[in-house]
Amino acid sequence: MSKQNWIGTCIGGRYRIESLLGQGGMSHVYLAEDMKLKGKKWAVKECLPFEDDMTYFLEEAEMLARLQHPQLPQLVDYFTTDEGKGFLVMDYIQGPTLQDLFEEKGRELPVTKIIHIAFQLCDLFHYLHTFQPRPIIYRDLKPSNVMLNEQAQVRLIDFGVARHFKHGKQSDTMQIGTIGFAAPEQFLGLQTDARSDLFTLGSMLYYLLSGGQYAYITQKPLEQLRQDLPEALTSTVSLLLQEHPQNRCQSAMEVKMRLRSIYPEPTTVPESFNQKNQLITPLPDKLIVIGGLFAGVGSTFTAICLARTLHAMHIPNAVVEQPTIEPDLYMLLFGDTKAPKDYAFVSKLIAEQTVSTTSTWTNGFSTWVPNHPEGFPNNWQPADSFKLLHTIKKPIVLWDVSTHWEHPSVQELCHSADEIIVVLDASPGKCNRPSSRALFNRFDTYQKRGKKVHYVANGYLPGNFRNEWVDSLPAAPLCTLPEISRAEVIRAVWRGECIQDQPEVLEQLSVALAPLLRVILTEDTFRKRGLKLKARKSLFSWFRKHG
Structure with missing residues (x-):
């Protein structure tokens, strides 16, 4: 019929x-x-x-x-x-499609509205691409398959060409998609995956931002058609439209993180006033991956230093210990005494898909998410990292990966991170190891994909030796952590304290980490929320100075 x-x-x-x-x-x-x-x-x-x-x-x-x-x-x-x-x-979803709205508005939509739609599509793709037991690839994103309700909430319709992703399969059974939006591999007999959906997202963004032009027809970079758009936005669209999947953004969360650095999500806390009625700018949402170039360099210690400096600036933050690394954070924080009585290790709950109402472990403006001191016994998947990330409602998330840069979940995090911090010390021999050089090449690849990679030195190297050491690195360290007595650190741990909270140490850290904080927070936010400390001199420090 x-x-x-x-x-x-x-x-x-x-x-x-x-x-x-x-x-x-x-x-x-x-x-x-x-x-x-x-x-x-x-x-x-x-x-x-x-x-x-x-x-x-x-x-x-x-x-x-x-x-x-x-x-x-x-x-x-x-x-x-x-x-x-x-x-x-x-x-039955009532409301116009995005294509209807686009035509109604004369093919001109506000950039902020387009980005708001993109945020929601990234969340939807993340849900589909991490769906268990097998990811779902949508394959047909286009304005006519996106509906908007009265609250501008996105609804995806028409799953007619969606498919489950199968690892090891070389091609799809059916190569279907909409010309003008579909990824090249959909018409070349190759298997589609999550990156195919990201190509269609880039195609749709190009279409909406260019007044209805198709990237495959114009063959022009978006910045040539819209010179008023931020470079970070046009470069993200360009990255999504790369012909080869390995050259595109690798996950929906990476796309969202890149866009969020340009346009804050509508749920971002608005500007407010502090106690002195001074305007405080909104905090940027940042995922920051911190790791060491080699073992024992102090990535966990650096993460705590950053967290407590942010705490002193009244900036909410969280420190997450990568579940696959050897546990250290719980011990450094004296968890047996300081952790809440009803505290449960979040990574374990996520891996077991257990719902829990246990309290979080907070210390002022910092939230701690350590591993169980006996280690994490299960397999940790990239999707688990994003599930964990979504449970943390803090604008600044510091994710300590130690030296596990090669783990698939860490690589996925790096693809999505706003900043990548690599901790190293002044050891020329260690920095020139083949394993270190291989990591430098990996970090260079991240930088070429638009990621911000910063090197932080833990400790000083005197005289000309430091110059020679810096010359051997891909880039000079952005900042250098001050020398802190290891004996003093251990004493603080045994007392159940963070040595970073001691006024004298905190003042040193705030000065040393200032270049990095300016990058993380932006110059304007750093200036308005900047740490202003007057270190209190203890009797111990007075006797040490005067004898």
């Missing part, structure tokens, strides 16, 4: 077709009234069989049935007819 024949008929024993909502090459979507639930409207999708094979219809139905996300279509029923037609019954 043609599409006209369905209107006015009742199918599936309960759905009366009222009108045609939309159509594409593989399906027609109708508005239907539920004859059992009077007044209830549904969107009924008629799926056209592919070469008389209903396998794809059943796969789409099974996929949609498993999805539980408020911004994705909820499948409520599906059935087939004697004629071999397949029907999906889904939520």
